[in-house]
Amino acid sequence: MNFADYILPTNDIPVRALLPFLAASAGAYLLCRALYLTFWSPLARIPGPTLFCVVPETWHPTYLRGAYHETLAEWHRRYGPVVRTGPRTVSVTNYHLYRKLHSDPSIIRDVSFVSILQIDRPHLSSMSSSNPLHGLHRRLLNPAFSAPSVAEMEPLIYEAFVKYWDKAYTAQMAAQGTTHRTVKLNLLKMSHHITLGVILSVVMGISPARADFDPLFDDLAGTYESVIKTIVLRLFTGRFAYMYEAFGLSEGKRAYHRATAFIHREFTKRVAHCLVSSLGDASTAPSDRIDVVGKLATTLVGAAADNQTTLDEMVRELVPELFFMLAAGYDTAGNTLGFMFWQLFVHPGIHARAREELRSNYPDPNVSLSLHMIQTTLPYVEALVYETMRCFPSLPSRLLRILTGPGKAVGDYFIPSGTSIHTPIYSLHRNPDNWEEPDRFMPERFLGAKGELLKKQVYAFNMGAHHCIGRRVALSEMMLVAANVLLKYDLESVGSADPRRAIVTQANMRFDTPELWARVTLKPEIDLIS
Numbered sequence: 001m002n003f004a005d006y007i008l009p010t011n012d013i014p015v016r017a018l019l020p021f022l023a024a025s026a027g028a029y030l031l032c033r034a035l036y037l038t039f040w041s042p043l044a045r046i047p048g049p050t051l052f053c054v055v056p057e058t059w060h061p062t063y064l065r066g067a068y069h070e071t072l073a074e075w076h077r078r079y080g081p082v083v084r085t086g087p088r089t090v091s092v093t094n095y096h097l098y099r100k101l102h103s104d105p106s107i108i109r110d111v112s113f114v115s116i117l118q119i120d121r122p123h124l125s126s127m128s129s130s131n132p133l134h135g136l137h138r139r140l141l142n143p144a145f146s147a148p149s150v151a152e153m154e155p156l157i158y159e160a161f162v163k164y165w166d167k168a169y170t171a172q173m174a175a176q177g178t179t180h181r182t183v184k185l186n187l188l189k190m191s192h193h194i195t196l197g198v199i200l201s202v203v204m205g206i207s208p209a210r211a212d213f214d215p216l217f218d219d220l221a222g223t224y225e226s227v228i229k230t231i232v233l234r235l236f237t238g239r240f241a242y243m244y245e246a247f248g249l250s251e252g253k254r255a256y257h258r259a260t261a262f263i264h265r266e267f268t269k270r271v272a273h274c275l276v277s278s279l280g281d282a283s284t285a286p287s288d289r290i291d292v293v294g295k296l297a298t299t300l301v302g303a304a305a306d307n308q309t310t311l312d313e314m315v316r317e318l319v320p321e322l323f324f325m326l327a328a329g330y331d332t333a334g335n336t337l338g339f340m341f342w343q344l345f346v347h348p349g350i351h352a353r354a355r356e357e358l359r360s361n362y363p364d365p366n367v368s369l370s371l372h373m374i375q376t377t378l379p380y381v382e383a384l385v386y387e388t389m390r391c392f393p394s395l396p397s398r399l400l401r402i403l404t405g406p407g408k409a410v411g412d413y414f415i416p417s418g419t420s421i422h423t424p425i426y427s428l429h430r431n432p433d434n435w436e437e438p439d440r441f442m443p444e445r446f447l448g449a450k451g452e453l454l455k456k457q458v459y460a461f462n463m464g465a466h467h468c469i470g471r472r473v474a475l476s477e478m479m480l481v482a483a484n485v486l487l488k489y490d491l492e493s494v495g496s497a498d499p500r501r502a503i504v505t506q507a508n509m510r511f512d513t514p515e516l517w518a519r520v521t522l523k524p525e526i527d528l529i530s
C-alpha cells in the first residue's frame with residue numbers, strides 16, 4: 001500500500017452521496033450566519049426589519065423598481081432615527097446624529113460607489129475614497145465655487161437660460177407658422193437644455209450665445225443612466241455581444257461613448273488652452289475669465305510658480321474633475337426644475353401665489369430678474385425652490401460611506417468599523433420628527449425667521465466634506481429660471497398634473513418618462529425676444 005491509498009478512497013464515492021452532506025453544511029453555515037447577524041453581531045441591538053439583518057437591503061423588491069428611498073423612509077418612520085437596513089448597513093435620520101456621523105473624518109466614500117463613478121476616469125479625485133486626497137482637491141476647486149465666484153458667473157447662467165428657454169419658445173412659434181403667443185412645450189426637456197447650457201458655460205467657459213450645444217443634448221440625455229448602462233455592458237464581454245441587442249443597450253453605449261469622447265476632447269483642449277495662456281506670462285493677471293476653468297487657472301498659477309507640478313500634470317488631473325462636474329450638475333438640476341414645474345401644476349394655489357408675488361413686485365415683465373432681486377424681494381419663489389429640493393432631492397439615498405477607525409457611538413448605539421453608512425436624504429426630508437406634514441408640498445414653511453432656519457435643514461446637496469461643490473451654481477440657476485419664467489410666461493398644464501406621476505430612482509430621482517408638457521404663453525407686454 002502506498003501513501004496515496006491512505007488518503008484517497010479506494011472506490012469512487014458517488015457525487016450524489018456527498019450532496020446531503022454539502023447541503024447540510026451549507027444550511028448549517030447559513031443558519032449560524034443568520035443567528036450571528038440577528039443576535040450577536042455588534043449591530044444586533046439596532047432596530048430594523050428582521051429579514052434585512054440577514055439579506056442585503058438591495059434584495060428588497062422596491063430596490064429594483066427604483067423606489068427604495070421610500071422603503072427606507074417608511075422603515076425610519078416605523079423603527080426610529082437609527083435603523084439597521086442590512087447585515088452591515090446603518091441609516092440615521094436624526095439631524096444632530098446625522099451631522100455628527102457624517103462630519104467624522106473616519107467616514108470615507110464607499111469604494112463600490114466610487115468605482116461606479118470612476119468609470120473611464122481612474123483618477124477622479126473629487127470622488128476619491130481617500131479623505132486626504134479628496135480634501136486636497138476640494139481646496140483646489142473650492143475657490144471656483146465660492147459665493148463671489150458664482151456671483152460673477154451669473155451672466156453666463158442667465159445667458160444659458162435666455163438662449164434655451166426663449167429659443168425653444170420662438171422655434172415653436174415659427175414651427176406653428178403663427179404669431180399666436182401660446183405654444184406647447186416639454187418643460188422637462190427645456191429644463192435639461194438649460195441646465196446643460198449652464199454647466200457647459202460655467203464650467204468650460206463656452207458662451208451659450210456663441211456655441212451650439214444642440215448635437216450634445218440627445219447623446220447626453222440621462223447621463224447617469226448611460227453610465228449605469230455602460231457598467232452593465234462592461235459585465236458582459238464581447239462574447240455576449242448579442243445580449244447588447246437583446247437589452248437594447250448598444251445604441252446607449254455608442255451614444256455614451258460619442259458624447260464622452262466629444263466632451264473629453266473639448267475639455268482637454270479648453271483646459272490646456274486656458275492654462276497655457278494663463279501660465280504664459282506669470283507677471284500678468286492669470287485669467288480674467290469668469291468660468292470655473294478660468295478660476296482654477298488662477299489658483300494653479302500659484303502652484304506652478306512653486307514648481308510643484310507641471311502643466312501636463314495639471315491638465316491630466318483637472319480634466320476628469322471638470323468632466324465629472326458635467327455629469328454631477330446636469331441631470332440633478334434639470335430634474336429638480338422639472339419637479340418644480342410639475343408641482344406648480346399639481347397645486348394651482350401655489351402657482352397663483354408665486355405669480356402674484358412676482359407680478360406685484362415687478363409689474364413690468366420686461367425686467368430681467370437677478371439673483372439679488374430674487375433673494376431680497378421674492379421670498380415665496382425662493383421658498384418654492386427649497387420645497388422642491390426638500391420633497392424631491394435629486395440624489396435621495398445610497399451615496400454610501402464606510403466607517404473606518406475604531407467605530408463610533410451614535411445615539412444609544414455603537415457602530416463598529418467597516419459598517420456601511422447610508423445618506424438617507426429623502427428620509428431626512430420626509431420624516432415627521434424633522435418636518436411638519438412632511439408629505440405635503442408647502443413652500444410657505446420656508447418663509448420668515450423659522451423658514452430661514454429650516455432652509456439649513458434641506459440636505460439635497462448633502463453636508464460635510466463631500467457636500468455638493470456646485471450648490472451655489474445649482475441654486476442660482478434654479479431660482480433664475482423659476483423667477484424669470486413665471487414673470488414672463490403663463491404656464492398651463494397639458495395632462496401633466498397627475499399627482500401620482502411615477503418617479504423612479506436608479507442613480508438619481510426622476511420621472512419615468514422624459515415629458516412634462518405645458519401650454520406656454522408669453523406676456524403681451526413683452527416684445528418677442530429678438
Ligand code: HEM
Nearest residue numbers: 126328329332333336394399460461462466468469470474
Ligand atoms: C439640484 C442640483 C444638484 C443636486 C441636488 C446635487 C446634489 C449633490 C449631492 C447630494 C452631492 C454629494 C454626494 C455625496 O455625498 O457623496 C453632490 C456632489 C457633487 N456635486 Fe452636486 N448637485 C447638484 C448640482 C451640481 C452642480 C450644478 C454641480 C457643478 C457645477 C455639481 C457638482 C458636484 C460635484 C463635483 C460633487 C462631488 C463633490 C465632492 O465630493 O467633492 N452638482 N451633489
